[in-house]
Amino acid sequence: MYAIEIENLAKSYGNSKAVDDLSLNVHQGDVFGFLGPNGAGKTTTILSMLGLVIPDSGTVKILGYDIFRDPIKVKDRIGFLPENATVYGELTAWKNLEFFANFYRMSNAEKEKRIGELLKLVGLWDARYRKAKTFSKGMKQRLLLAQALINEPDVLILDEPTSGLDPEGAYLVKSIVREERRKGKTVFFSSHILSEVEELSDRVGIIVGGKLRAVGTLEEIKREFMELEGYEIKVETKQPIPELDLDGIIRMERISNNRAIIFATDDIREAVSEYLAGRGITIVSLEIEEPSLEDVFLKTIYRRGEK
Numbered sequence: 470m471y472a473i474e475i476e477n478l479a480k481s482y483g484n485s486k487a488v489d490d491l492s493l494n495v496h497q498g499d500v501f502g503f504l505g506p507n508g509a510g511k512t513t514t515i516l517s518m519l520g521l522v523i524p525d526s527g528t529v530k531i532l533g534y535d536i537f538r539d540p541i542k543v544k545d546r547i548g549f550l551p552e553n554a555t556v557y558g559e560l561t562a563w564k565n566l567e568f569f570a571n572f573y574r575m576s577n578a579e580k581e582k583r584i585g586e587l588l589k590l591v592g593l594w595d596a597r598y599r600k601a602k603t604f605s606k607g608m609k610q611r612l613l614l615a616q617a618l619i620n621e622p623d624v625l626i627l628d629e630p631t632s633g634l635d636p637e638g639a640y641l642v643k644s645i646v647r648e649e650r651r652k653g654k655t656v657f658f659s660s661h662i663l664s665e666v667e668e669l670s671d672r673v674g675i676i677v678g679g680k681l682r683a684v685g686t687l688e689e690i691k692r693e694f695m696e697l698e699g700y701e702i703k704v705e706t707k708q709p710i711p712e713l714d715l716d717g718i719i720r721m722e723r724i725s726n727n728r729a730i731i732f733a734t735d736d737i738r739e740a741v742s743e744y745l746a747g748r749g750i751t752i753v754s755l756e757i758e759e760p761s762l763e764d765v766f767l768k769t770i771y772r773r774g775e776k
């Protein structure tokens with residue numbers, strides 16, 4: 470079952486398409502990383518899928534409920550951390566959370582228990598009676614994350630959750646995402662930081678210029694990229710490498726006498742292996758060089774407008 474189903478979502482500002490016919494599904498229990506450069510349309514997608522911006526067209530279902538027909542049912546079961554959200558500086562950490570807990574049907578005892586658990590989860594228990602205006606950026610972000618978790622949401626939507634945080638702050642946010650995933654919750658988070666998308670996500674979507682350019686597991690995205698861009702095969706042999714006269718080879722780059730990179734239209738490792746063996750050459754290693762997410766991402770941005 471899908472936790473999030475987005476179909477043909479579109480939103481323009483004037484003549485510019487911020488989100489352009491975007492469709493994607495997020496499986497329940499997955500962490501989905503929504504990757505895109507600045508201005509790609511990540512925030513507009515998130516706000517549109519929550520009904521906080523009215524899209525021009527498209528449908529969004531969260532946990533099977535249509536966000537526009539059943540907004541209350543959806544909002545009961547999701548948590549949202551907006552980009553550049555702010556805390557109530559004059560209130561303590563505890564009071565900040567209490568304010569949001571009051572939006573949900575919880576008894577006082579439930580509220581107290583939940584707030585206590587969350588403050589411990591995000592590492593703010595010792596600071597619970599301090600005014601939020603005295604907090605560091607990282608502490609504020611963790612308080613906001615606790616706020617998004619107040620109703621024990623099944624789907625957590627985070628817009629650039631680690632933006633502006635130092636490595637320790639980012640680490641804490643990431644460990645909370647992992648903890649939610651461990652509990653079987655679904656997390657949809659946007660980011661322009663490749664390493665964190667790579668680290669956290671079960672599946673990834675790459676948005677550029679409002680369009681979803683790639684979606685899938687990292688392996689699927691990389692495979693698709695190689696099919697489109699070609700394969701890089703690293704070969705090392707005992708004896709010097711001869712010229713290779715094989716179908717599918719675009720070019721060969723020699724690194725040394727017995728090491729080279731073969732650029733090919735396909736995975737031609739078997740053909741290379743047979744070719745070399747037939748000439749009495751011993752192969753030390755023959756490997757596909759996997760593209761990094763950075764390769765995929767930069768090429769995807771570069772290709773924008775060509776599709």
Ligand SMILES: Nc1ncnc2c1ncn2[C@@H]1O[C@H](COP(=O)(O)OP(=O)(O)OP(=O)(O)O)[C@@H](O)[C@H]1O
Pocket residue numbers: 482485486487505506507508509510511512513514552661
């Ligand atoms: N309220 C608005 N009015 C006009 N244009 C807007 C508005 N909101 C967003 N845009 C434009 O829509 C495009 C997508 O913006 P959006 O904020 O969704 O991108 P983003 O991927 O979240 O970027 P960032 O990472 O910089 O926040 C941009 O060109 C932006 O200038």
